[in-house]
Amino acid sequence: MSEQSQPPRIPSTGRGFGRVLVAVYAVFALAATARSVFQITTKFSEAPLAYLLSALAAIIYVVATVALARGDRTSRRVAAGAILIELVGVLVVGTASLVWPDAFGVATVWTGFGSGYGFVPLVLPVVGLWWLRHTRSH
Amino acid sequence: MTGWYATTIIGISLGLVIWSAALLVTRRAPDLVLALGGVVLELLLIGFLIGGIAQMAGSDQDFARAEFTGYLLTGTAILPAAFIWARGDKSRAGLGVIAVAFLVLPVIVLRVQQVWAGSGV
Numbered sequence: 001m002s003e004q005s006q007p008p009r010i011p012s013t014g015r016g017f018g019r020v021l022v023a024v025y026a027v028f029a030l031a032a033t034a035r036s037v038f039q040i041t042t043k044f045s046e047a048p049l050a051y052l053l054s055a056l057a058a059i060i061y062v063v064a065t066v067a068l069a070r071g072d073r074t075s076r077r078v079a080a081g082a083i084l085i086e087l088v089g090v091l092v093v094g095t096a097s098l099v100w101p102d103a104f105g106v107a108t109v110w111t112g113f114g115s116g117y118g119f120v121p122l123v124l125p126v127v128g129l130w131w132l133r134h135t136r137s138h
Numbered sequence: 139m140t141g142w143y144a145t146t147i148i149g150i151s152l153g154l155v156i157w158s159a160a161l162l163v164t165r166r167a168p169d170l171v172l173a174l175g176g177v178v179l180e181l182l183l184i185g186f187l188i189g190g191i192a193q194m195a196g197s198d199q200d201f202a203r204a205e206f207t208g209y210l211l212t213g214t215a216i217l218p219a220a221f222i223w224a225r226g227d228k229s230r231a232g233l234g235v236i237a238v239a240f241l242v243l244p245v246i247v248l249r250v251q252q253v254w255a256g257s258g259v
Contacts, residue, residue, distance in 0.1 A: 019227045020234035023220065027242050030212065038205055 012135040013071035013079065021131055024124065025065040028117075032058035032109055047105030053093060057109045057121075060086045064128065071135075080132050087125035090114055094122065143189070144247050147182050150175060151243040158237035168233055176217055176236070179243070183213045190250065199256070206253045213246045 014022055036058040039051045060082050067079035094113035096103055107116055114121025154175045161168065187210045194203060220239035224232035 015227060016229055016231045017234070019223065019231035020238060023223060023235045023238045026219075026223075027238070034208055034212075038202075038208075 013076060013132065014069045018068060018131060018135065021127065022065060022069045025061060025068060029061035029065045032061050050104040050106045050108050053108045057089065076132060083125045083128040090121050090125065143186065144251060147179065147186060147247050148244040150179050151240050154179065154240040155237055158233055158240060162230055162233055180217045186210065187214050201256045202253050206250065209246055209250045209253060213243065216242060
C-alpha cells in the first residue's frame with residue numbers, strides 16, 4: 001500500500017489510458033482468482049475442465065495486470081504473451097461453448113465470448129494489444 | 139441483504155459514475171462532489187460489511203458464507219485501492235480509474251445480494 005519510493009521513470013503502459021486499463025484488468029484478475037479458488041476448493045469434481053479453464057483465465061489476468069502496470073521492456077513482452085493467450089482463449093472457448101454447449105458443464109469467464117460479463121473479456125485483450133502497440137514508440 | 143440500504147449504495151455509485159463521466163467529458167478536475175460522494179459511499183460500504191456480517195452471524199440459512207464475506211470485504215477495499223492507483227497519475231486517467239471503481243461497486247452489491255439469496259457461483 002505504501003508508495004515510498006517513486007520509480008525514476010513512470011512506465012508508459014501504466015500511464016494515461018493504461019492506468020484505466022490496468023484497473024479493469026485488476027478487477028478481472030481479482031474476480032477470476034477469487035472465483036477460481038472458491039470453485040476448485042469446494043467443487044472441483046463437478047466440472048474440472050471449466051474450473052481449470054477459469055483458473056487459467058485467472059492466472060492470465062493476474063500476469064497481464066502486473067505486466068501492464070510495470071511496463072518495462074520485459075514486462076511488455078510478458079503482457080503481450082499473456083494478452084495473446086487471453087485473446088486465443090476467449091475466441092476458442094467462446095466458439096467451443098457455442099458449438100458444444102455441454103462441453104464445459106458450467107459457464108467460465110470466456111463462455112459465449114464473455115457474454116456473462118458484458119463481453120468485456122472479449123474486448124479487453126483487443127484493447128490491451130492495441131494499447132501495447134500504441135505505446136511502443138513512446 | 140436487500141432493501142433500501144443496498145439500493146442507496148447502488149444509486150449513489152451509479153450517480154458518481156455519471157458525475158465522473160461528466161467531469162471527464164468536460165475536462166474538469168475531480169471536485170468536491172466526487173470526493174464527498176466517495177467518502178459517503180465508503181462509509182456506507184463499511185456499514186454494509188458490518189451489517190452483512192452481523193446478519194450472517196444471526197442466520198442459519200444455507201448460503202456461501204466465505205464468498206459472501208469476500209464480496210463484502212472487496213466492496214470496502216475497492217475505493218481505497220482505486221484512490222491509491224489513481225493518485226499515481228494526475229492526468230484525466232486518474233479520474234477514469236475512479237469511474238471504473240464506481241462502476242464495479244453496484245456489481246459487487248448485486249453479487250452480495252445474489253449470494254445471500256442462495257444463488258451463488
